[in-house]
Amino acid sequence: MKVAKFGGSSVASAKMLEKVAGIIQADSDRRVIVVSAPGKRYSDDTKVTDLLINLCNAYVNGESYEKEIDLVIERFKDITDELGLPEQILHEIRKDIQSVIHSDYENELKKDAFKAVGEDSLAKLLSVYLQSLGMDASYLNPKEAGIIVSDEPGSAQILDESFDHLYKLHDRKDIVVIPGFFGFTKEGKLMTFPRGGSDITGSIVAAGVKADLYENFTDVDSVYCVNPTIVDNPREITSLTYKEMRELSYAGFSVFHDEALIPAFKASIPVCIKNTHNPDGLGTMIVSEKHMTPNPVVGIASDKGFLSLYVSKYLMNRELGFGRRLLNILEDEDISFEHTPSGIDDMSVIMRESQFPKEKEERVIRRIKEELDADMVSIDRGLALVMIVGEGMHSTVGLAQKATEAFAEANVNLEMINQGSSEVAMMFGIKESGLEASVRALYKAFFKGQ
Amino acid sequence: MKVAKFGGSSVASAKMLEKVAGIIQADSDRRVIVVSAPGKRYSDDTKVTDLLINLCNAYVNGESYEKEIDLVIERFKDITDELGLPEQILHEIRKDIQSVIHSDYENELKKDAFKAVGEDSLAKLLSVYLQSLGMDASYLNPKEAGIIVSDEPGSAQILDESFDHLYKLHDRKDIVVIPGFFGFTKEGKLMTFPRGGSDITGSIVAAGVKADLYENFTDVDSVYCVNPTIVDNPREITSLTYKEMRELSYAGFSVFHDEALIPAFKASIPVCIKNTHNPDGLGTMIVSEKHMTPNPVVGIASDKGFLSLYVSKYLMNRELGFGRRLLNILEDEDISFEHTPSGIDDMSVIMRESQFPKEKEERVIRRIKEELDADMVSIDRGLALVMIVGEGMHSTVGLAQKATEAFAEANVNLEMINQGSSEVAMMFGIKESGLEASVRALYKAFFKGQ
Numbered sequence: 034m035k036v037a038k039f040g041g042s043s044v045a046s047a048k049m050l051e052k053v054a055g056i057i058q059a060d061s062d063r064r065v066i067v068v069s070a071p072g073k074r075y076s077d078d079t080k081v082t083d084l085l086i087n088l089c090n091a092y093v094n095g096e097s098y099e100k101e102i103d104l105v106i107e108r109f110k111d112i113t114d115e116l117g118l119p120e121q122i123l124h125e126i127r128k129d130i131q132s133v134i135h136s137d138y139e140n141e142l143k144k145d146a147f148k149a150v151g152e153d154s155l156a157k158l159l160s161v162y163l164q165s166l167g168m169d170a171s172y173l174n175p176k177e178a179g180i181i182v183s184d185e186p187g188s189a190q191i192l193d194e195s196f197d198h199l200y201k202l203h204d205r206k207d208i209v210v211i212p213g214f215f216g217f218t219k220e221g222k223l224m225t226f227p228r229g230g231s232d233i234t235g236s237i238v239a240a241g242v243k244a245d246l247y248e249n250f251t252d253v254d255s256v257y258c259v260n261p262t263i264v265d266n267p268r269e270i271t272s273l274t275y276k277e278m279r280e281l282s283y284a285g286f287s288v289f290h291d292e293a294l295i296p297a298f299k300a301s302i303p304v305c306i307k308n309t310h311n312p313d314g315l316g317t318m319i320v321s322e323k324h325m326t327p328n329p330v331v332g333i334a335s336d337k338g339f340l341s342l343y344v345s346k347y348l349m350n351r352e353l354g355f356g357r358r359l360l361n362i363l364e365d366e367d368i369s370f371e372h373t374p375s376g377i378d379d380m381s382v383i384m385r386e387s388q389f390p391k392e393k394e395e396r397v398i399r400r401i402k403e404e405l406d407a408d409m410v411s412i413d414r415g416l417a418l419v420m421i422v423g424e425g426m427h428s429t430v431g432l433a434q435k436a437t438e439a440f441a442e443a444n445v446n447l448e449m450i451n452q453g454s455s456e457v458a459m460m461f462g463i464k465e466s467g468l469e470a471s472v473r474a475l476y477k478a479f480f481k482g483q
Numbered sequence: 484m485k486v487a488k489f490g491g492s493s494v495a496s497a498k499m500l501e502k503v504a505g506i507i508q509a510d511s512d513r514r515v516i517v518v519s520a521p522g523k524r525y526s527d528d529t530k531v532t533d534l535l536i537n538l539c540n541a542y543v544n545g546e547s548y549e550k551e552i553d554l555v556i557e558r559f560k561d562i563t564d565e566l567g568l569p570e571q572i573l574h575e576i577r578k579d580i581q582s583v584i585h586s587d588y589e590n591e592l593k594k595d596a597f598k599a600v601g602e603d604s605l606a607k608l609l610s611v612y613l614q615s616l617g618m619d620a621s622y623l624n625p626k627e628a629g630i631i632v633s634d635e636p637g638s639a640q641i642l643d644e645s646f647d648h649l650y651k652l653h654d655r656k657d658i659v660v661i662p663g664f665f666g667f668t669k670e671g672k673l674m675t676f677p678r679g680g681s682d683i684t685g686s687i688v689a690a691g692v693k694a695d696l697y698e699n700f701t702d703v704d705s706v707y708c709v710n711p712t713i714v715d716n717p718r719e720i721t722s723l724t725y726k727e728m729r730e731l732s733y734a735g736f737s738v739f740h741d742e743a744l745i746p747a748f749k750a751s752i753p754v755c756i757k758n759t760h761n762p763d764g765l766g767t768m769i770v771s772e773k774h775m776t777p778n779p780v781v782g783i784a785s786d787k788g789f790l791s792l793y794v795s796k797y798l799m800n801r802e803l804g805f806g807r808r809l810l811n812i813l814e815d816e817d818i819s820f821e822h823t824p825s826g827i828d829d830m831s832v833i834m835r836e837s838q839f840p841k842e843k844e845e846r847v848i849r850r851i852k853e854e855l856d857a858d859m860v861s862i863d864r865g866l867a868l869v870m871i872v873g874e875g876m877h878s879t880v881g882l883a884q885k886a887t888e889a890f891a892e893a894n895v896n897l898e899m900i901n902q903g904s905s906e907v908a909m910m911f912g913i914k915e916s917g918l919e920a921s922v923r924a925l926y927k928a929f930f931k932g933q
Contacts, residue, residue, distance in 0.1 A: 280826070280827055374903065376908060378726065380904065433887040434884070437886075437887045446878060447903070450883060455829040
């Protein structure tokens with residue numbers, strides 16, 4: 034059994050839904066379908082979820098909201114008209130919206146309920162459409178499916194009992210269409226998941242039904258081994274592990290919200306990222322373990338906007354708790370950090386620049402100098418991180434040499450190397466200005482001519 | 484004005500003291516002399532300080548100790564006889580020992596007083612010897628010199644007021660001989676410094692008199708740029724900075740106990756390490772700042788006996804305080820550590836193996852797994868650290884490449900690279916078995932053919 038999740042762009046129009054239906058029809062194992070709300074059809078378009086948020090805001094502010102309701106209905110009407118589906122669906126959607134408006138939920142919960150209408154309506158619509166094509170399909174509400182979540186509007190967490198409920202779907206022979214993005218508390222209150230919500234539902238359902246595969250249909254053919262805005266036509270990654278995916282998504286890769294994968298990861302369900310426009314393409318598989326290859330490097334990730342805070346003090350390593358006290362000052366100043374590489378008399382703290390606005394600089398430097406009696410404190414902004422990612426790198430002789438050669442070839446100085454703390458990644462810090470040249474040189478070193 | 488300190492091997496015999504006198508005579512700027520107690524004359528010999536510790540132990544245990552006194556006196560008699568000095572000196576030493584025995588000090592303080600007899604007697608002896616050669620020399624007790632220390636027997640710390648007292652020596656025209664290793668509390672109690680005590684006195688006195696140079700006479704011509712037991716006839720270091728010295732002494736270099744340098748470092752007094760057997764050699768200068776050279780690397784240090792504790796947990800970087808809680812467990816288990824490089828979902832803790840005996844392994848691993856819900860915890864013993872040290876390395880493109888090339892040439896896998904946290908060092912972690920091959924390859928890369 035496969036769980037297939039279709040993202041917003043994959044369900045944005047009637048034409049896209051025809052493709053979705055074709056994909057479902059093409060493989061009888063695709064029996065649980067999770068859908069997002071219709072996304073943008075063109076770059077200036079508005080997502081249905083955003084239309085619903087506008088509606089919610091108008092309602093909450095006591096303004097007229099009839100026009101906002103009509104805009105939502107129109108988006109669905111475009112689809113039903115083109116697919117030749119009965120008007121009845123649109124009446125139901127309008128009725129659902131009205132029932133949110135007239136519910137006795139507080140505004141915070143109403144917002145979640147408004148937002149959920151997009152996914153919910155699309156799931157209903159898709160199930161009717163599949164039936165119209167002669168398929169044995171039916172809509173399933175998350176409440177009936179047993180997706181039970183914590184009472185945290187806008188950032189619900191799945192409760193463990195859900196997985197047992199979902200396992201009951203394993204034996205169903207028909208095609209089940211479940212709206213993504215939301216679940217229900219034990220008391221029956223609707224709550225939405227945090228960012229990446231439909232991916233979360235897909236991952237939860239795949240874990241619950243113990244799927245053989247969780248297919249995540251989106252609008253790219255696969256994950257590239259390097260940022261395609263830096264390197265033209267880069268190599269596609271056919272297979273990568275959860276760990277690799279996570280290291281890649283840390284610095285610049287944004288195919289997935291990585292939390293979304295946790296339930297699938299914990300249940301060891303393989304994930305496949307595929308393109309709705311090219312369903313027969315290989316896509317990218319995300320797995321728990323993989324066979325080792327002579328070149329263990331799967332990808333190069335990179336991101337700008339970091340800074341390094343450097344503190345040096347003679348005999349620092351004799352001073353018990355120096356590092357802790359430094360981090361305490363940062364915590365006190367509401368600055369969160371990424372890494373704290375240390376030397377003998379030096380310590381660096383690497384963080385995103387957004388964490389340490391310029392107006393805090395003077396005060397924080399003064400505090401560190403005074404409270405810790407540091408010899409030198411300096412801040413180096415405009416840092417980029419480059420990660421070379423791959424399981425098995427750890428035990429391959431000569432990879433660091435290959436990487437540092439590439440940086441030298443690009444004439445880029447290495448401000449920082451952090452290797453060995455992660456089994457699957459080497460991290461390099463450089464000046465932002467050297468980022469593109471470095472990434473191109475690394476790509477050439479690790480992926481060209483193989 | 485120069486302060487010259489002579490270590491134990493430099494004052495071990497009459498022949499050595501003749502060399503010392505020659506060195507003092509050769510430069511009229513050498514006006515403050517600090518001495519250790521006589522060290523070993525040959526490999527099976529016993530240091531005077533150890534003879535005094537034996538004497539102390541016999542006394543404390545209520546055993547007969549006359550023989551132990553005689554052994555101490557004999558060592559000095561060998562010297563006075565050969566130098567033709569009056570027997571009066573030996574009587575005074577015996578009297579000093581007797582007065583320690585009959586003092587009303589508690590045993591803990593008596594131990595310090597016994598140990599100090601070695602340095603004190605040699606200083607007296609040397610001053611008489613210098614006088615016999617026609618020099619205007621005199622012995623100066625640390626109490627009269629104003630070396631005031633904290634009340635911590637065996638690990639006294641210098642008090643700041645001492646430096647003002649010592650500055651009075653600046654105007655003396657004669658040669659002053661001060662015994663190293665001890666000072667006095669404000670209440671007049673004798674206390675010894677921790678390990679490296681005579682170096683500490685030398686450094687304190689040099690800072691106090693604002694010396695132009697602190698000369699530290701020992702039994703090597705200079706500091707080598709790499710361990711001479713690994714590389715034959717390695718290059719000598721003519722000049723290095725305090726920071727470089729400290730990074731080098733961290734991993735395997737042991738010319739100096741690095742704390743000893745703090746007072747000189749704080750007063751910006753340059754230090755010169757020289758060989759008593761070759762006083763006209765250049766020696767090695769330790770300075771605050773130096774000019775940059777095309778090859779900024781001054782030395783390669785290496786040490787065995789480290790281990791790495793590796794902890795991985797999916798989504799670790801989302802978990803606030805994970806690192807702190809890990810370190811808390813180690814603190815709780817009395818394990819102190821050196822470095823904590825971190826990845827996104829991984830953290831390593833590097834420590835000396837002696838900190839983490841095998842019998843603690845099972846319990847600590849279980850605690851980390853259970854209390855932190857870690858996915859994987861492992862311990863990698865038999866790790867060696869290799870440091871490449873040099874100010875200016877930080878801003879030189881291609882050094883990491885050169886280093887990693889050398890490791891690859893030696894066919895040694897890099898378990899860890901920590902670069903950028905220190906401005907003056909790059910740290911590499913490798914398996915102990917690869918240490919010698921790596922160091923030789925690095926030496927070839929950085930020092931051969933220059």
